[in-house]
Amino acid sequence: MPNRPHRLLVIEDDPGLRDVFRLALETAGYEVEVVEDGGAGLSAAFERQPDLVITDLLTPRMHGYEFIRRLRATPHGVRMPIIVVSGQAYATDQRRAIELGACGFLPKPFQRQQLLDIVKRSLSQVRVRFWGVRGSIAAPGPETIRYGGNTPCVTIERGQDLLILDSGTGLRKLGVCLQAEAKRTPQHIRMLITHTHWDHIQGFPFFVPAYVPGNRLDVYGPPSVEKPLEKVLRGQMDPAYFPVALGDMAAEIVVHEVREPEFDVGPFRVSAMYINHPGITMAFRIDIDGVVVTYATDTEPYRFLLADRNADPESELADYGGKRDGELARFAANADLYIADSQYSPEEYNMKRGWGHTCYTDAVELAMAAQARRLALFSHDPMHDDDMVDEKLRRCKELVASRGSDLVVHAAIEGQSIDIEPAATAASATATSAPKS
Ligand SMILES: [Zn+2]
Structure with a gap:
């Protein structure tokens, strides 16, 4: 385990949810960076090599699937764990996210504890x-x-x-x-x-x-x-x-x-x-x-x-x-x-x-x-x-x-x-x- 706090990258375009993510995760001891769309997410993932990425599916300019595909296609992103968060909780969406290489799927809306549980599980x-x-x-x-x-x-x-x-x-x-x-x-x-x-x-x-x-x-x-x-x-x-x-x-x-x-x-x-x-x-x-x-x-x-x-x-x-x-x-x-x-x-x-x-x-x-x-x-x-x-x-x-x-x-x-x-x-x-x- 790293001796430093785990670094998490969150890709979320909803301002209210961005605050929810930041508050819940920082209170739990994680270092959190929040960006608005997949393009900024790719840059941040490359620059800072986070321990875990949490991405919404419907982010502006780049769909979550496209983000995962592009991250996985670069050497620094092949092993990076990804959790997908989405209001589209259809079984096909969940399956597609896992097939693309996500390690977890969290349906919206979610409770704070559900978020902390899936993050902890994905990191351990x-x-x-x-x-x-x-x-x-x-x-x-x-x-x-x-x-x-x-x-x-x-x-x-x-x-x-x-x-x-x-x-x-x-x-x-x-x-x-x-x-x-x-x-x-x-x-x-x-x-x-x-x-x-x-x-x-x-x-x-x-x-x-x-x-x-x-x-x-x-x-x-x-x-x-x-x-x-x-x-x-x-x-x-x-x-x-x-x-x-x-x-x-x-x-x-x-x-x-x-x-x-x-x-x-x-x-x-x-x-x-x-x-x-x-x-x-x-x-x-x-x-x-x-x-x-x-x-x-x-x-x-x-x-x-x-x-x-x-x-x-x-x-x-x-x-x-x-x-x-x-x-x-x-x-x-x-x-x-x-x-x-x-x-x-x-x-x-x-x-x-x-x-x-x-x-x-x-x-x-x-x-x-x-x-x-x-x-x-x-x-x-x-x-x-x-x-x-x-x-x-x-x-x-x-x-x-x-x-x-x-x-x-x-x-x-x-x-x-x-x-x-x-x-x-x-x-x-x-x-x-x-x-x-
Ligand atoms: Zn042999």
């Missing part, structure tokens, strides 16, 4: 954001435009606190956004890397904050089979592959090899376990404010690798594999969000057994066994176009419904964020989508 919730969702290799193009083509990069955010999971090609845009937000303030950035296959590290050389003097970057991950983690990261920036060496990046970069099952990364409590994938790969379970996110990308169920899919479950190998898979289910137990490898269809898995990935119905089975609240199907196959990912999601939802489970399933979308309120505040999660650029 944990936000998981997907910057890259594609497995194996980046696959941009018209056929992957809706789900995105960048390779794994996810952030967990709580206020000013940020933890990066993996440094695939999605990391590039995150770096651009962080740099735009920071202006000239030094940043301390923390990153976990599950393993060093290309698709999980190729964004690293393009991470702008790593080039900024005064910044500090702490990287945590397992060593590879033969080399220290730092040597692997250095190796991909060898002059034969990249024009800048790791040592020439101007930020202070500290690489930590993960050897303990539990450790703290800033305010995030992290648990780590090895999972079944060629080489050395870890899954992470991250706890912040009681919100638990488990990230297990690039893994294959032991029981199907060791024994044939149709093998007698009582057989020695199937039994052993099942026990090992149970360890991952326990690792993900009761997660608010389980982000899971779901690269193949069941039909594809039969041909790609031993390639180190999971078929999506098995990801659902594990999430249900773990009693996770929400599952994000992740690491989409580069050969899967948007329609195929739609079909994956449809089949997974069908499986969940057939079991009578209340697991919420969705397919991870590049640019999408999922807001999770700490259990102490409430028990809900909202998915929002931000347009890709």
